[in-house]
Amino acid sequence: MTLATVARSVAARAGNVWALPTLPLLGGGAATAVWGRRRAALQTVPAVNTLSSPSAALSETKRPAHDTADTFDALPPSVTLPLSTGPLSVGTAATGGTQQMNLFTAVNDALRIALETDESAVVFGEDVAFGGVFRCTQHLRDAFGPDRVFNTPLCEQGIAGFGIGLAASGVTAVAEIQFADYSLPAYDQLANEAAKFRYRSGGAYSAGLTVRMPCGAVGHGGLYHSQSPEALFCATPGLKVVMPRDPVRAKGLLLASIRDANPVIFMEPKALYRASVAPTPVEDYELPLGVAETVVPGRDVTLVGWGAQVHVLVAAAARAAAEDDISAEVLDLQTLCPWDVDAVVASVKRTGRLVVSHEAPLSGGLGGEVAATVAADAFLSLEAPVKRVCGWDTPFPLAHEKYYVPNVERCLEAIKDVVAF
CATH class of the missing domain: 3.40.50.970 (Thiamin diphosphate (ThDP)-binding fold, Pyr/PP domains)
Structure with missing residues (x-):
């Protein structure tokens, strides 16, 4: 058959x-x-x-x-x-x-x-x-x-x-x-x-x-x-x-x-x-898998995200620059597996700080893997603990979705915290 x-x-x-x-x-x-x-x-x-x-x-x-x-x-x-x-x-x-x-x-x-x-x-x-x-x-x-x-x-x-x-x-x-x-x-x-x-x-x-x-x-x-x-x-x-x-x-x-x-x-x-x-x-073109992209260059803190959350981080970086003269570098992983370890580690070694943000829940999220890898590979360059700004450890809500999704304000607070540490 x-x-x-x-x-x-x-x-x-x-x-x-x-x-x-x-x-x-x-x-x-x-x-x-x-x-x-x-x-x-x-x-x-x-x-x-x-x-x-x-x-x-x-x-x-x-x-x-x-x-x-x-x-x-x-x-x-x-x-x-x-x-x-x-x-x-x-x-x-x-x-x-x-x-x-x-x-x-x-x-x-x-x-x-x-x-x-x-x-x-x-x-x-x-x-x-x-x-x-x-x-x-x-x-x-x-x-x-x-x-x-x-x-x-x-x-x-x-x-x-x-x-x-x-x-x-x-x-x-x-x-x-x-x-x-x-x-x-x-x-x-x-x-x-x-x-x-x-x-x-x-x-x-x-x-x-x-x-x-x-x-x-x-x-x-x-x-x-x-x-x-x-x-x-x-x-x-x-x-x-x-x-x-x-x-x-x-x-x-x-x-x-x-x-x-x-x-x-x-x-x-x-x-x-x-x-x-x-x-x-309009032509037929490919972008390489496994390569992150620096969306916004910066010197004070590295922000890592993917998908829609990249745009939230771009907005948070702009707010940080306008309100506190903080220069944030925004990286888009693009490929989540295998993710671009070299690009993230190199950025953190320059800035000394890292904020990772994603919509998925905090526990078990890919942000934890990024944080652990940076802690292992760039430990001596870190000036502050790594911050993760993620969805909450609850089922995804309907009425309270706007409180669940990590927004600009939550990301901005994390940026200011790691810079002031």
Whole structure:
């Protein structure tokens, strides 16, 4: 019995809510071998040359315009801030230039390029065929057909397992979990199968699986639509974890993730889908995984964050400079696993102080790992204890979300505390 037969049988028993496309690879044979070779070839060539591979001009069908907000698209007051994009060496006139995009259209554009440049790539998940809850996949089925962009049952464990099977067959699989909160039913598949696939083969097989998931606070998501479970995946050897802060990074990091030989958890801060807008290169480009970026240079204290929290830290740094003449350096990790230890340690050795901030709860959060590493590698440079400004150790609240999410005031207080220590 082939994977296609099994999957169709399951779908039929589930009430025929969807029909799996007839993918040639599912039946094995020559098509699988060809796509497998294609995937192997992708792992041996260098990253896309960002200055020599412009893409076609934007079109209405392939790059959707800004549309109206959906149920979960309202922006919480704590992240209504100027959004910095920092320097980037792509998007010049010679390479196609830039176009104004927000984060969800940048994700959409990256997926379009991935499907265009890799005939084995498929995109699937709950409701992705019509665009998804946040419209990140809209128009892709029209452009690439139902065999390459298709819906799945409402079963996260099944989505992950199906993606692992596709990747094992040589396919570039891009799965979407509708909300990061619901990735937990799929955790067994991701931690025990996807994360170990390449390792247990001794590197003989790549794991061409990327799992996208919206994450973080959104203003009114409550207990089941606002969580940031990145620490769970960062504690799983074999997985890479990425979280962008703006459209420029979202597009470049997503393309790099899709083309990586390892399974990647790509977490998208849902509050930024429409709020973060920036001129974004139109060409096919990648940003390196595992590399942090200095968003704001400074001399007195290092601020480390990722995703939407970077913008909170940028605002807190501006307040600190205006109110107390404190020069804060803001670092965006971008890749949370493996995170850029060298960049963080080098910054702390210059400033002597560190504040780490994230939306996830304090206990067990990635901020604790950053703090412990800095304490070990830059102990003699520290002028004050490391501060963590995080979500509280409670379930994510609805009515009290604005008190839960670490805002500018909490971050500013931590900055002043470590500088005055």
